[in-house]
Amino acid sequence: xxKITVDAVLENLQTVIDFxxxxxxxxxxxxxxxxxxxxxxxEVFVNIxxxxxxxxxxxxxxxxxxxxxxxxxxxTFIDAGKPYNPLEQEAPDTTLALEERDIGGLGIFLVKKNxxxxxxxxxxxxxxxxxxxxx
Amino acid sequence: MEIKKEQNGxxxxxxxxxxxxxxxxxxxxxxxxxALDGVTDxxxxxxxxxxxxxxxxxxxxxxxxxMNKQGSxxxxxxxxxxxxxxxxxxxxxxxxxx
Numbered sequence: 001x002x003k004i005t006v007d008a009v010l011e012n013l014q015t016v017i018d019f020x021x022x023x024x025x026x027x028x029x030x031x032x033x034x035x036x037x038x039x040x041x042x043e044v045f046v047n048i049x050x051x052x053x054x055x056x057x058x059x060x061x062x063x064x065x066x067x068x069x070x071x072x073x074x075x076t077f078i079d080a081g082k083p084y085n086p087l088e089q090e091a092p093d094t095t096l097a098l099e100e101r102d103i104g105g106l107g108i109f110l111v112k113k114n115x116x117x118x119x120x121x122x123x124x125x126x127x128x129x130x131x132x133x134x135x
Numbered sequence: 136m137e138i139k140k141e142q143n144g145x146x147x148x149x150x151x152x153x154x155x156x157x158x159x160x161x162x163x164x165x166x167x168x169x170a171l172d173g174v175t176d177x178x179x180x181x182x183x184x185x186x187x188x189x190x191x192x193x194x195x196x197x198x199x200x201x202m203n204k205q206g207s208x209x210x211x212x213x214x215x216x217x218x219x220x221x222x223x224x225x226x227x228x229x230x231x232x233x
Contacts, residue, residue, distance in 0.1 A: 035186060046157045
């Protein structure tokens with residue numbers, strides 16, 4: 001497993017994305033898989049950067065590994081901020097008319113749409129979000 | 136991200152180049168607050184937009200709501216990758232994609 005730990009601030013988003021895309025490209029993942037993975041990483045990381053330690057700053061760790069047969073990407077985000085289960089966030093109603101559409105919940109909705117499995121646990125004072133994506 | 140504007144009377148075309156993510160979306164949002172004054176026909180040219188995340192979608196939603204009051208808005212040259220995200224979130228049916 002490979003991992004990277006950075007301060008959970010928006011300025012470090014690209015560092016985490018670059019860390020992941022480099023490994024995906026080494027495995028000749030399609031552009032579509034790379035883009036979907038970037039989206040997942042961005043939405044989770046931005047959530048942590050915006051809320052986990054607010055107004056303080058704290059670390060976020062991103063781990064990734066691969067499985068063969070079938071090909072899958074395993075990703076985990078860990079932070080020691082406020083306990084928060086993003087999976088409990090209500091999904092936005094994507095069928096609502098424009099004037100009724102709210103902007104909340106869109107990020108985690110995109111995460112769920114772009115992974116095949118997702119689970120959350122709170123252990124040892126840490127938020128741990130596991131995700132699996134087949135490719 | 137880079138923003139290129141082309142104004143023709145009350146018609147404005149905004150070309151968004153690169154990535155519309157959490158890092159760059161606030162810049163576009165700020166640009167739009169003043170750029171849309173007096174605009175009745177807004178076009179986003181996404182020919183060179185490679186990536187959009189929820190932060191970018193929020194900016195589009197705010198722009199669409201504003202343009203519904205003062206005119207119309209459309210998205211043109213939307214790439215497959217960006218269209219996929221618009222589809223996934225139901226935004227594709229809320230906006231005019233030409």
